[in-house]
Amino acid sequence: MSTVVADIAALLDSCRAGAAASDTTRAIARLADSLTQAGEQPDLSSLQAPIEGIRSDYAGYFRRETELYRLLQTAQRLLGTAALEELLAVIVEATRDLIGSQVAHLNLVDRGEQFSTIRATTGARTETFRLQHTPAGAGFTGLVLRLRSPYVTKDYLSDPAIEHDPSGDASVRADHLVTMAGAPMLDKQEPLGVLMVSWRRPVSVTDEQVDLLTSLASLAAVAVSAARRHEEARRSRIALEEANENFSRVNSQLEWGAQAHDRLLALLLPGTGIDAVAETMNELLGAKAAVLDPQGVLLAAAPLSWRPVIARGDLDRIAAGGRTAHVTGEGGAPLWAASAHSGGEPLAVLVVERDDLLDMEHLLLERAATATALLLATMHAISEAQFRSSADLVTDLVRGRRLDNVDRQAASLGLELSRPNVVLVTSTLSDRRRQTRSLFRGHAHRVGGLSGEIDGHLVAILPLADPHAAATDVATAFNEAGLLVAVGASGPATRPSDIEQHYAAALDCATAQDTLTGHGPATIDTLGFVGLLLANPDRAQLSDFVHRRVGALEEHDTDRHTSLIPTLEAYLDRDRSIRAAAQHLHVHTNTVQQRLQRIETLLDVDLHTTSSATELHLALRLRRLLRTMS
Template sequence: MPIAAVEDSRGIHVHNHPMDALTATAAVRGLLTLLHDEAPAAEFEAVVDSVRAAGISPALLTEVDAAYATAMRLRDALREHRRREAELAALNDTIGDLAALRDVDAVLSAIVHRARSLLGSDTAYLSLQDTDAGDTYVRVTAGAVSPRFRQLRMAIGDCIGGLVAERGTPFVTADYFADIGFRHTSRLDEGVGDEGLVAMLAVPLVVDDTVIGVLWASDRRPRVFRPGEVSLLTALAAHASVAIDNANLLAETRSAIAELADAHAGARAHSASIERAAAAHDRFTGLVLAGAGVDDVVRAVGELVGGDASVLLGPDAGSATDATDPDFAAARVQALATGRGARVGNVDVVPVAAGTEWFGVLVRRGESNPPDSTASDMRTLERAAMIVALLLFFRRSADEAEHRLAGELVRDILAAPSRDRRAIGDRAARFGADLNRPHVVVVVQVPGADRSRVASAAWHLAATSGGMAGEIDGGVVLLLPETDPSASARRAATEIGHALGRPATAGAAGPAPDPDAIPDRYAEAGRCVAALRALGRSGEGASADELGFLGVLLADTKDIAGIVHATLGPLLDYDATRGAELTRTAAAYFDSGRSLARTRTVLHVHINTVTQRLDRIASLLGADWREPDRELQIRLALHLRGMLPK
């Protein structure tokens, strides 16, 4: 059908086509279909564009545009309605979840996570009132990354949180730092800035008309929170307040029940503890009366309290295991500091002491048996440690008496061994010694050490070797049934020094074939130890045979280094300042029998170099340095220098 065209008063061509009405009707029906299918806005616009492209009449196009506008409003209304339905459903789910929670921390965490989810915010957090401090503090967060922000506290009336807590009404800001509707503080602004927050919505948590905290939703960009979102967070806050109050009441009830249960359990445990303590007391008393030893008490400890028990003796007892057993190390330090038992992990350490006398520690490893008897077990361990200390004290007193008798015997042997050899032999036999065997005489000196501890260490070494020991002239003398004086001296210096924690110097001589030879060997051993100290070799052990004539020569000499420097000083100084080897050349020359050829070979230098060095030595020491008297003095000084510590 032909289309008639007319021109209106504005010069616009208006087409009247029979299909215009059908096109417009189809367009409206299409908009309704898109509305039903929840299509995106672009598809609505495409329908209108197709109608315009069809060239329908302006009047019908106006109707289509009106239908498009109405459809878009209906679309927004439906979307808002569905959003509200989703929010209400989520809110109902949240209410159900909160009602199922019983732990306060779990309730608070669920609240902030649901708030963040419902509002789609970057962060959500909850602050609570601190009635003691008179302010509010951030208790739990979701989405926050700044530790500084999570530790914020707000005074009542300060910033948004303080204002909401004071007024009990919601507060909304699209831009925190630009908003002047509340009182800013530098500390809170810095914390908010550290987290990067901009838009904030805060609603009060109210219980019985009292604000107990504030629930927040915040974004890191400007955002205008809609009234519906404010209402949603307010509704969540109302339910959250009830959940928090219920959780608090439940926690208080549980705490009260737990306190009653603890009191009842404590009474039963106390009664059981008294019974266990009485049993332990009876057991330890019976052991002491029966003449039991430390090992018997330790076994009883294991039977009474379970675990593995042991006693470590000495001032540094157990220090060697500190690096491999940190629990023991920590318990040991605590016990030493307090003087009481200490438990770290599964290790108990209790000091073993009598008054100010420290013997060591009692150690128990393992769980208490039963598990809730830790306190009573510690009292049992402390009682056992006291019993062990008394036994050790008694044993030490007996040992000291035996040591005194042994010391008297040693002094008698050194004074007049042949006066009554049979009686001396019988006395020695009572200490397990056989004077018919050859004996090495060892003299040990430990300057500054406690004499009783030195004597005890020496007696222990002698007793374990089948010998005897005694205090003589400020030192200790050991008579050991051995044949190698050098080995005996080194062992005595090492073991006694280790026991005392300081250097012990030991000189030995022998072996003495019979008691009559012991006094002479004692004199040699004394000169040997004096020579060692004169040489600056304190803390070492040597025999008279090792030192030879030096032991005799140096027994009463103190300044060996001074003697060496007085003789060889010019050579030593020349070598030190010029990096020469004149001292070594002189020693090689004498040791080679004054042979230039052999000296050259020893030093690995040309023979002319040897000649030049000998001339330099003569210019420093004098032309008579090779004369017999000077040679002996120089050679002795060279020998002494070689024996001094490097």
């Protein structure tokens, strides 16, 4: 009897364990054998059906338990995945694995519900299928979303319920798919997409598989919605961070702008120099800064050693414009520049060295240029007022007028006439007069002297003792600015009454230097024989010397309208080269040769001898100087 009980227990365990039907049949056969051995003749065939039902139920329980466990594992994987694309890949892999299909794929519809696109797939063999893109409402996806419920088709291509799309059918045909099942992914009835499985042969899809697919689709919908909300939250966070950064940046710019505004206003306070402009821009922009005049001459720089070099064409373009301009300086330096205008006239150019400027920094540079223009205009007005006072005094001194009162007036302007003073005079101004005046006046002001303008010549009285050094300093400044101006100097004068005499000497030196070279410094000592000429008050003797040597040529040129004097000058000035003289005079060499022969005849000299040529050359230079100074 115990054997019978044991066999019954084994049969029940087999059913409960969900054993296969063949195992259950063998268990019933063993029970029958045990009963026969016990003397019974049982007919156990009636037990087969109920026991099979029990076994099948238990097998279903085990299968669903396994599916639920795997579904739970899938849910855990989904919850641990935030990136949408990675999440979709997890969903299709789990779906294919749990249902046992050959292919699993997930179609999502766009927010405008215009198209559905395969966003993730596993098991597909062709790119045509993986890249499937069909209009919303068409194909298998459209049918499932319209039904809002699962749908199974044994043969996709021949199913009339499906609104077939050529591209969708082509992709199914390319991958040889036959049977399909799909379940909608809904978020509060909003269609997100469809989760689908498919086989490359006709199969019967069970209700359990459909239920599992539906559960997976619901789980996928929750996961996709969560991922989208997570992505939206991430984008919102990024947008909020960017907005916060923008706010902080704008706030910083406003604070910087307020500070910059205050600094620019400070430039207009009395006593501010042009150096303050460069220093302010250097500090506000963190860049090298400089102020140039319209010709490119440096007026101020920060740091002091910086010397920006801008091409002349670029400088003219900047000076003519009113907005910030980008130019390339010497050595490829990136420069930004703005012009300072007053009454339509360019006064200066403000330059900074930076790779780039923000919009507010562009505006700051332009406003700084405006402040620079106001500062320069104010300084110019003050300078003009001071210049008029000093110019009147200089005129009185060089004319020898009102000398009884000049000491006190000069002292009020900062000049002591009882100490050594040098008189400077320039040659007659021609071009770029404003710049020439500005440089000359600025130099006189820096050394504590007075300046004026008399008969087209700039005049300065400087508290210095060395006339040559004083003239050289001014001439060097002119030369660096590209100005061709001769500067004569005389002195020192220790009394107001000496200044008139030194003015006349300085004027003669400037005139002589202008005649000789057109520019540079000159004093009685540096002019050589010309200096001796200027120092000799009896010029009648010198005129007689000139007349004796070349007077016959002057008379011949006057009476017969010839050009013997110019020809002789060209010949002697060019080392007695007939060819060079002919080129200078624009005549043929034979013409020069004939004129020289005529000159030798008239003067009874031999131009090939050094002594004759030297004496005639000296006479011609004296003639030119005497005519200039007369």
